[in-house]
Amino acid sequence: MKRFAWALIAVSLVACTTTDPYTGEQKASNAAKGAGIGAVLGAVVGAATASKDDRAKGALTGAAAGGAxxxxxxxxxxxxxxxxxxxxxxxxxxxxxxxxTIRLIMPGNITFASGSSDIRGDFYNTLDGVGKVLAKFDETAVRIAGHTDSTGSLDLNQRLSESRADSVKRYLVSRGVAGGRIHTNGYGPRQPIASNATESGRQANRRVELELIPLNK
Incomplete structure (x- = not known):
């Protein structure tokens, strides 16, 4: 049974191997990995719940259902x-x-002017593209988080981070993304991804992040 289960994983991964367009590396997609694991679990359950004479058939049926x-x-x-x-x-x-989960990290230097929560005009086309994809794939929840560097007061940065997250939400809603799918939070300077001691670090910390989470997981 173990041999059969691992054979199913191998078949699933080989069948769904793809080429990463950015690195040229051959790799199994997340779908292939999920299908392989699901197939194994389905095969085990199918075999365990079938009669002795029908275990092979039960394993195959369970593998197909689990893989899907x-x-x-x-x-x-x-x-x-x-x-x-x-x-x-x-x-x-x-x-x-x-x-x-898919995470989109939008640096502040391309999304907002310094100290402002108004989306830059040259960033509209980018958000248009994001909105189009999110409207099409409507079975994902969207979490928008605003972040700042540590320059200025904590209260000012908190309000700015919240306003920027809300601005991105409003724009995406205007492009057809249902508002009920979108949740916003502002974290001010509390979640840095780089050192605030350097200009490059502060620039990296001034960002908006979108987290896309499947609803039917």
Missing amino acids: VGGGVGYYMDRQEAELRQSLQASGVQVRREGD
């Missing part, structure tokens, strides 16, 4: 990630994949 469930969310997020990467090439926005 395991690959569904991963495949959906794979497609969304691919369209976001295509839309955001050369935009300055970072796209990061963390399991079934």
